[in-house]
Amino acid sequence: MTDNSIPKKICRLCGEVKPLTDFSKNKRTSDGRTNRCKSCDVEVQQVSAQHAIHMPEKYLNDSLERDIYGARILLTILGYDVNGDVHAQFMERMRKRKG
Numbered sequence: 001m002t003d004n005s006i007p008k009k010i011c012r013l014c015g016e017v018k019p020l021t022d023f024s025k026n027k028r029t030s031d032g033r034t035n036r037c038k039s040c041d042v043e044v045q046q047v048s049a050q051h052a053i054h055m056p057e058k059y060l061n062d063s064l065e066r067d068i069y070g071a072r073i074l075l076t077i078l079g080y081d082v083n084g085d086v087h088a089q090f091m092e093r094m095r096k097r098k099g
């Protein structure tokens with residue numbers, strides 16, 4: 001059985017195709033929904049809050065080794081290219097931060 005009648009869209013963050021109802025409403029987008037799904041929204045809010053305080057280097061390194069879902073989201077938010085050498089990008093940023 002297919003459910004092609006249900007409007008769907010792809011989440012820009014996790015890349016999963018989900019029903020439109022899984023996306024929060026947003027007047028600024030053409031389809032009236034945000035570009036990331038509700039579960040990603042929650043993750044974004046959580047990691048944003050963490051990052052606002054301080055992102056522990058250990059957390060990042062541990063996450064990268066396990067390549068966990070949350071880490072990819074976190075890194076995407078922070079502007080990393082998750083398909084590239086993230087650790088090298090991270091080290092470069094730390095160098096700049098410390099001057």
Ligand SMILES: [Zn+2]
Nearest residue numbers: 011014037040
């Ligand atoms: Zn998502």
